[in-house]
Amino acid sequence: MPRLVQNVPLVYKLLSCWDSKKQCFLIKDQNLQFTADEVAMILGLPNRGNNFEIGGARITGKSANDIRKEVISLDESTAMPDVLKKFIIFLLSNLFFPLHNYRTPASVISVARNVEKFLSYNWPDSIREFLVADFNAVAKKMKKGQPLGYLNGFVHIIVIWFLEHYALHEPLNSKARPRFLRWGSDVVYNDADASSLFDGLEVSHLLTSFDAITTEERDLLANPPKQTPQTSPDKVPNKEIILHTPNEHLPTPPTSPTPQSPLRQNTPPPSPVRPPPSPISPGGPSTLTLQIMCKSTGRYRSDTIYTAGNIQIFRSQIDELLTDQYLDDNHIDAFASLLVEKNKLRPGLYQPFIYVSSLHWLNMFKVILTRIHIQASTKYDMESKQYVSHINKDAVNASNFLLLPVNDSEHWTLLVAYLKKATWYFFDSLPNPMHRAVLPLVIDHLHDETQGCFQSDIRSWKVLEAEGVPTQTNGFDCGMFVCKYMENVIQLTLLNGIY
Structure with a gap:
C-alpha cells in the first residue's frame, strides 16, 4: 500500500477552483464533478446504504493519535473481535473522518460497538459530504481573504481524484484497483510545480470522468450502468477531449508549454505547516493545514498564532471556540x-x-x-x-x-x-x-x-x-x-x- 501524501500546494490550487454554488471544481471553464461514485472507485467501497452521521466532535477521552498507536501495538495475542473493533475505530478516526483537533467523535466508537452494521453505511457518499462541507467553508474564507486553517476529512482523496482527471499523468500501475493503489507517494508538488501545472493546463488535459472502469468497479456504483461493447470507451469526456490510454500521446500538442510532470522528481517534498503535534507523538491524523497566500511575497503565511515547546495554537483552533466547541x-x-x-x-x-x-x-x-x-x-x-x-x-x-x-x-x-x-x-x-x-x-x-x-x-x-x-x-x-x-x-x- 503506497504512503499517501497530502500535497498542500496542489490541494490549495484545487480548492481555489471549487464552486460552492455548483458543488464542483471549475477548472479551465470545465465543470469537474466530485462524485460519490468516484470516491467509491478510489476506495473500493460500494456507493450504497445509509449515510453515516458523524455528529458533534465531542471528545471521547482518546485522541486520534492514541487510537493509531493502539492499533500499532496489537499483536498475535489480541483476540480477533478486539482487533476488528480497534481497526474500525482507527479507519474512521484517522482516515475517513480525521479532525484537526484530534478529537474522536462518539459516533465513531458506536460503529465499532456494532461491527455487523459497518457495511450498512454508505462510506463513499458520507466521506464526500464531509469533505464538501469543508470545501464550502474554505471557499468562503478565500473570498473574504481570511486564514484558511484546516481541512478536515480524507484529504488525500482530492489528490487521487485530480490525478484520475488529469490526462498527462501516468499511474505507476494502471491496472491496480482500488484506484488509490494506482498512484505512488512520489507524486509531489511544491508551490512552483502547482502554479506551473495550473497555468499550463489545457482543456485537452482534463477528463470529466474516470476512464477505464472495470467490471468490479461498476458493481461499486450507486446505479451500475449497463455493460457496453469493449470497443467503446467506458466514459465520455468533454467534446474537446480525445479519450486516450495513459501510454498514448495527445494527437495534437497543446498550444501552451506542457507543464513538466513532477512525478519521480528528485527534489524533496514540500514542508507544509502541519497540525499541532501531540505531546504523545509528533505524528497525527491525516488532516491538512492550509495557509493563505501573501500577495506581496507570493509565499504562504502560517496560521500559527502561538507556540511553546510542542504546543501549537492555530487561528482555526480559536475560531472553533466561537462555535461552542x-x-x-x-x-x-x-x-x-x-x-x-x-x-x-x-x-x-x-x-x-x-x-x-x-x-x-x-x-x-x-x-x-x-x-x-x-x-x-x-x-x-x-x-x-x-x-x-x-x-x-x-x-x-x-x-x-x-x-x-x-x-x-x-x-x-x-x-x-x-x-x-x-x-x-x-x-x-x-x-x-x-x-x-x-x-x-x-x-x-x-x-x-x-x-x-x-x-x-x-x-x-x-x-x-x-x-x-x-x-x-x-x-x-x-x-x-x-x-x-x-x-x-x-x-x-x-x-x-x-x-
Missing part, C-alpha cells in the same frame, strides 16, 4: 504555558506551581491497556513518564501547588495538590459525585511515576471538594472553567486557602 488538551496546555509567561513578565504575580499536562492522565489508559501485552508496556510507560519528568524534590519543595487537568467521560475537571498542606482539592464546574470516580486512578498513576519526589505518600492525602466555586450553565464550557480555576488557585490573594 470544547477546549481540548492543546488549548489547556497553552493556557498553563501562558500563566508561566505572564509570571515572568510580572514576577511574583502568581504563587509557584507545577503543571502536569492532561495528556499524562489520558496516556494512562494506554499504560493500563498495554500492560496486558507485556511487549509494549515499557514503550508506553516511557511515553507516560515524559509528562512528569520535570517533577523532582527541588521542584516540589519550591512550589505551593500542583495543577492537573483531568478529562473523563467527555468532561474537564481540575485536580489540585496543595503541597504545603498535603491535601488534594477537586474542582468540578458540573458537580457530580461520579466525576470523582477516576481520581484514585489519577493519583495512583502520578504516584507510580513520581516516587520519591514528595515528602509523603500522595495516595494518602485527603481529597476535598473545592467549595463555593463558580459553575457552568451550559454543556461545553468545562474546559474554560478549568483554565480559570487554575489561574485563581495560584493567585497570591489565596494564600490562606482555596476559595
Whole structure:
C-alpha cells in the first residue's frame, strides 16, 4: 500500500477552483464533478446504504493519535473481535473522518460497538459530504481573504481524484484497483510545480470522468450502468477531449508549454505547516493545514498564532471556540504555558506551581491497556513518564501547588495538590459525585511515576471538594472553567486557602 501524501500546494490550487454554488471544481471553464461514485472507485467501497452521521466532535477521552498507536501495538495475542473493533475505530478516526483537533467523535466508537452494521453505511457518499462541507467553508474564507486553517476529512482523496482527471499523468500501475493503489507517494508538488501545472493546463488535459472502469468497479456504483461493447470507451469526456490510454500521446500538442510532470522528481517534498503535534507523538491524523497566500511575497503565511515547546495554537483552533466547541488538551496546555509567561513578565504575580499536562492522565489508559501485552508496556510507560519528568524534590519543595487537568467521560475537571498542606482539592464546574470516580486512578498513576519526589505518600492525602466555586450553565464550557480555576488557585490573594 503506497504512503499517501497530502500535497498542500496542489490541494490549495484545487480548492481555489471549487464552486460552492455548483458543488464542483471549475477548472479551465470545465465543470469537474466530485462524485460519490468516484470516491467509491478510489476506495473500493460500494456507493450504497445509509449515510453515516458523524455528529458533534465531542471528545471521547482518546485522541486520534492514541487510537493509531493502539492499533500499532496489537499483536498475535489480541483476540480477533478486539482487533476488528480497534481497526474500525482507527479507519474512521484517522482516515475517513480525521479532525484537526484530534478529537474522536462518539459516533465513531458506536460503529465499532456494532461491527455487523459497518457495511450498512454508505462510506463513499458520507466521506464526500464531509469533505464538501469543508470545501464550502474554505471557499468562503478565500473570498473574504481570511486564514484558511484546516481541512478536515480524507484529504488525500482530492489528490487521487485530480490525478484520475488529469490526462498527462501516468499511474505507476494502471491496472491496480482500488484506484488509490494506482498512484505512488512520489507524486509531489511544491508551490512552483502547482502554479506551473495550473497555468499550463489545457482543456485537452482534463477528463470529466474516470476512464477505464472495470467490471468490479461498476458493481461499486450507486446505479451500475449497463455493460457496453469493449470497443467503446467506458466514459465520455468533454467534446474537446480525445479519450486516450495513459501510454498514448495527445494527437495534437497543446498550444501552451506542457507543464513538466513532477512525478519521480528528485527534489524533496514540500514542508507544509502541519497540525499541532501531540505531546504523545509528533505524528497525527491525516488532516491538512492550509495557509493563505501573501500577495506581496507570493509565499504562504502560517496560521500559527502561538507556540511553546510542542504546543501549537492555530487561528482555526480559536475560531472553533466561537462555535461552542470544547477546549481540548492543546488549548489547556497553552493556557498553563501562558500563566508561566505572564509570571515572568510580572514576577511574583502568581504563587509557584507545577503543571502536569492532561495528556499524562489520558496516556494512562494506554499504560493500563498495554500492560496486558507485556511487549509494549515499557514503550508506553516511557511515553507516560515524559509528562512528569520535570517533577523532582527541588521542584516540589519550591512550589505551593500542583495543577492537573483531568478529562473523563467527555468532561474537564481540575485536580489540585496543595503541597504545603498535603491535601488534594477537586474542582468540578458540573458537580457530580461520579466525576470523582477516576481520581484514585489519577493519583495512583502520578504516584507510580513520581516516587520519591514528595515528602509523603500522595495516595494518602485527603481529597476535598473545592467549595463555593463558580459553575457552568451550559454543556461545553468545562474546559474554560478549568483554565480559570487554575489561574485563581495560584493567585497570591489565596494564600490562606482555596476559595
